[in-house]
Every structure is written in structure tokens, then in C-alpha cells.
Amino acid sequence: MFNVDKNKCIACTQCIKDCPVHVIALEEGKAVINNDGCMKCGHCVAICPVEAVSTDTYKMDDVVPYEKDTFTIEADHLLNFIKFRRSVRRFKNKSIEQDKILKILEAGRFTQTARNSQDVSYIVVSEKLNDLKVLAYESLKQKGEAILANLTPETEHLKRYAHLWIHSYNAYKQDPLQNDRLFFNAPLVVLVTSPTPINGGLASTNMELMVNALGLGTFYNGFFLHAAQDNQAILNLLGIQDSKELISCLVIGYPDVNYKRTVPRQEAKVTWL
Structure with missing residues (x-):
């Protein structure tokens, strides 16, 4: 109350x-x-x-009292911070400290939710990451084979992904360390789940900002989300009852790359009324 x-x-x-x-x-x-x-x-x-x-x-x-010096971010600095973020797929062989993981989760926990439902949950995978990798690679291989075996005009655009998934599986089985093209040997995966996609998406975005603020790097692993869809073995490992609740997969680690500048983007598509 x-x-x-x-x-x-x-x-x-x-x-x-x-x-x-x-x-x-x-x-x-x-x-x-x-x-x-x-x-x-x-x-x-x-x-x-x-x-x-x-x-x-x-x-x-x-509850923390507001203090201007510690609560204020200059608008131009924030915009540059957003512009400079990159999806990182090159990681150092270095584990992530527990206090940093907790700050990433806090960034999600304090993100706004519709009707203050606070219906976002998190799964942190590190110890069982290798088990998750095996299941993910196997799932994508099976999905790729199913696509190629049942090509239609509607699925023709998935053909290149099917070949990629099968090739990635074979390469990973040959050398898991050198050929991890799904998680890129990152030490940590954080999964965001919610019955409300917008709530999970907002939390994921704030968590990514915190990841970068902590000197870490991440990328959103869309292939893993596809692998987890309707895959009971993956869902059981993660303890997820409904794959539709899996909103995002953040692969996180210390970057093994140094970017020097921002990149260009298309002009914003804006309608002024």
C-alpha cells in the first residue's frame, strides 16, 4: 500500500x-x-x-533524492552517446563483473511499463551458455533444412538464411571456439521476456545504454530468437513457458574493437503536421 x-x-x-x-x-x-x-x-x-x-x-x-550534478546528462552528450553506439561482435576473453551485470538489470527494472505493469523479466545466462549454444545451432540447422526442403515463392527469401544456418552449424561443430558466429564467444547473454512486447523492448533499449556506459559491448541476437521459437529444448533450459514472451537477446562482453567515430544514417522520415 x-x-x-x-x-x-x-x-x-x-x-x-x-x-x-x-x-x-x-x-x-x-x-x-x-x-x-x-x-x-x-x-x-x-x-x-x-x-x-x-x-x-x-x-x-x-528511492534516491534528486541531485542535479548526478542526475543531469547534457543533451548533446546523450545524443553523441546514442550516435556512437555500435553492435559489437568482437569480444575479449574476459568475464563480466557481477556488479556490472546488476547495473544492466537495474536499467531494465526502472524502465517505464504500460500501466506500471512491471511485467518484464530477465534471464542471465553464463554458466549454461555453452549448452544454450549447442541447442541454438541445432535448432537453426533444423529450421534451415526445413526451409530448403519446402521452398515456396513465399519462403524463397529465406533461402540464404537457411544456407547460412546450416553452414554455421557445420563450422561450429568443427571448431566451436574459432567458429562461433552466433554468440561470438561472448561470456554473457541476457534475455528479456515480457507478455507486452513494447515493455520488453523499452527495457532492452535502456539496458543497452547501460551496457555501453559500463564500457561493455552488445548486439541484439535476432537469430537466437528465431532458434528459440517453438523449440522446447531451448525454452525448457531457459524456463520459458511461451516462446512468444521472449522479446530480446543481448549478447554482452568486453569489446575487442575500438571505434573512432560515428557513422552516417538516412535522413529521418518525419511528417510535420
Whole structure:
């Protein structure tokens, strides 16, 4: 529940004005929260000038007071940071510290979700990564063979992927260390799951920003998502009940490459109304 300490409340009405679902009102000169309709977004906690609002639903230790010096990012610096990010597929043979992994997960945990559903979950794979690789390569090989055996005009565009997946499987079986073209010998994989794709996608994006801020590199592994689709062995290993809930796969490691500049992009397609 979210509660207001009446001894602290100064009836400034800021929480009332800012509540998205309008469940806060003044009663006898003090703010009162109707928890039956509360969506637990925490706006009231964030806006109260005297720290009168608290909750026992979440850990209040998560709450950090705003300080301009540590909370502000220059807009041009942020834009350059976004422009400079690269999908990294060359990694050092170096494990990732636990505190950095936790910061990446925190970036996902504090990302906004529709209706404050907080329905995003994470699977961190390191110890069982080799097992996951074997299953992923086998799955893509089987999918590739199925495509080639049942080519139609509608699946013709998948032909090159089918050949690639089969070739990658054979190369990996020959030399797993030198020919890992699916995970590129990265030490860590973080999978994002959610029944709400937009929530999982938003969390993934913030996590990627944190990855880069920590001096790490990552890429989104779309081939793995394809391998996991309807593959019960992979889903069982990951503990996922429904493959449709798997939103993204971030392959993470220390970059073994140094980029020197940003790259050009197409002009933005914008409609001004």
C-alpha cells in the first residue's frame, strides 16, 4: 500500500495534481490515497516535497533524492552517446563483473511499463551458455533444412538464411571456439521476456545504454530468437513457458574493437503536421 504520513503532510496538493489515476484527495487538510484504484506508479513518492509518502509494496531503499550534478546528462552528450553506439561482435576473453551485470538489470527494472505493469523479466545466462549454444545451432540447422526442403515463392527469401544456418552449424561443430558466429564467444547473454512486447523492448533499449556506459559491448541476437521459437529444448533450459514472451537477446562482453567515430544514417522520415 501507498500511505501518507499525516504528521509530515503539508497539504501542498502536488501529489493530487500529479496522480495519473486521480486516487488522492484531501481529507481534513491531509492527503489520503485510495489504494483500491492506485496503479502504484510512485509519482506521489517522487513529487512530495517533505517525504510524506511511502509504500510497503516496494523497497523504499530504491528511492534516491534528486541531485542535479548526478542526475543531469547534457543533451548533446546523450545524443553523441546514442550516435556512437555500435553492435559489437568482437569480444575479449574476459568475464563480466557481477556488479556490472546488476547495473544492466537495474536499467531494465526502472524502465517505464504500460500501466506500471512491471511485467518484464530477465534471464542471465553464463554458466549454461555453452549448452544454450549447442541447442541454438541445432535448432537453426533444423529450421534451415526445413526451409530448403519446402521452398515456396513465399519462403524463397529465406533461402540464404537457411544456407547460412546450416553452414554455421557445420563450422561450429568443427571448431566451436574459432567458429562461433552466433554468440561470438561472448561470456554473457541476457534475455528479456515480457507478455507486452513494447515493455520488453523499452527495457532492452535502456539496458543497452547501460551496457555501453559500463564500457561493455552488445548486439541484439535476432537469430537466437528465431532458434528459440517453438523449440522446447531451448525454452525448457531457459524456463520459458511461451516462446512468444521472449522479446530480446543481448549478447554482452568486453569489446575487442575500438571505434573512432560515428557513422552516417538516412535522413529521418518525419511528417510535420
